[in-house]
Amino acid sequence: MTLQSIDFEAKSAEELLRWSMDQYGLEAGLASSFGLEDMVLIDMIAKLDGPLTIFTLDTGRLHEETYDVMERVRSKYGLEIKTYFPNQDKVESLVREKGFFSFRESVDNRKECCYIRKVEPLNRALGELKAWITGLRRTQGVTRTDIAKVLEDADHPPLIKINPLAEWTEEQVMTYIIENNVPINILHKRNYPSIGCAPCTRPVEQGEDIRAGRWWWENPEHKECGLHNRPA
Template identity: 60%
Template sequence: MERQSGIQSAESIIELNERFRGAGPEVVLRWAIDTFAPKLALASSFGAEDMVLIDMLSKLEPATTIFTLDTGRLHEETYDIMERTRERYKVAIESYFPGRDAVEALERERGFYSFRQSIEERKFCCRVRKVEPLGRALLNVDAWITGLRREQAATRTGIDAVEIDASHGSIVKINPLVDWTESQVWAYIREHDVPSNALHDQGFPSIGCAPCTRAIKPGEDVRAGRWWWENPETKECGLHLESGHGDHGARG
């Protein structure tokens, strides 16, 4: 069932993306707050991009909902940055967990590392631990904010600042950092003394579940450490389906 998004047509999306072309992420966030609050939420895995957005929102609208997907297999360093964020910005972080029965069945029937057997098995694990909880997190919002950037991966080169998320009731998906480079992200973090996950200093530019993330080697792509046994074209977990101006298929 589609929900009202406040965006009336594909033409409106095109116009918005033209309007935001070259605009700073704070401009996009200000529009998102004015248009959708309080039914607006930031999805955060507490990587560098998400920390930039949390810092920006703390200055624009501190009451913006922040949620995270606790898969049960996160790094200790990720829990540490979550707690430091809670204390630094005085915010409540809404954690969404996978369903107990689904995780128990997954581990009993498929084992503890089934995600390494095939792309299909890995995507099944992601559906249980990430995709289903995300669906619950988005049930009562009209728009959600992500830290996606085009530069991050081959699967993300076509994203826009504002998209319709057809997989979640056609709510609006907002990517304020879409045009930023990695160097811009880290320049902001340094300038504003933003907390960051300690794993970034250990060679982890992209951080997910502990068994599925490794440090990258010099010269490797920033997403090379995610599901490193797969091809770059398959490296999505299902959280970010191809949106845009219409209803497209899954990116994977």
């Protein structure tokens, strides 16, 4: 059976997670930053009670509130969370040569920082997997409008990328969280719909895109860190 022979678009989020567990077991991993969508998926994974890896990237510049929700996840669900850190030598070299805020000087500098702190650790994590699961949704911004629920990841072949919440709306996410008493990052209640590194995230204003607070000094078309590049 090939991926092309399965109608993934007809499957629910829970069905896609169960398929991932059955197909790949611990070689499927949820990449979690503990945002709203990731918390929905963690709650679903805990209830399905099947084999699946959960991992996170600690960039060294996260909000204290993000660490707090990590600990609440461990306490509530009892799930193991693998943490990957950036290469210490590369971080030290970047800061020594360009300072602590080089990412605000140009898109190239920002992508360099993202690569060292996020992309390279992600590549190490994905090297242990056959499939990775994300909380990407089509309504999260202009760079994500056409994502599929399941696809071959062109950036990390031969990995399979699984987006169980691709068709979900923000309202569906919040309804699930409320109805299932899912813990969330307190920053979401302070107008942070999308949360990344502390220096690169601000609260959004009423009417702004939900990712407007990420790298707000850049053109919206550039607002990806390299973890989720738009398909060509």
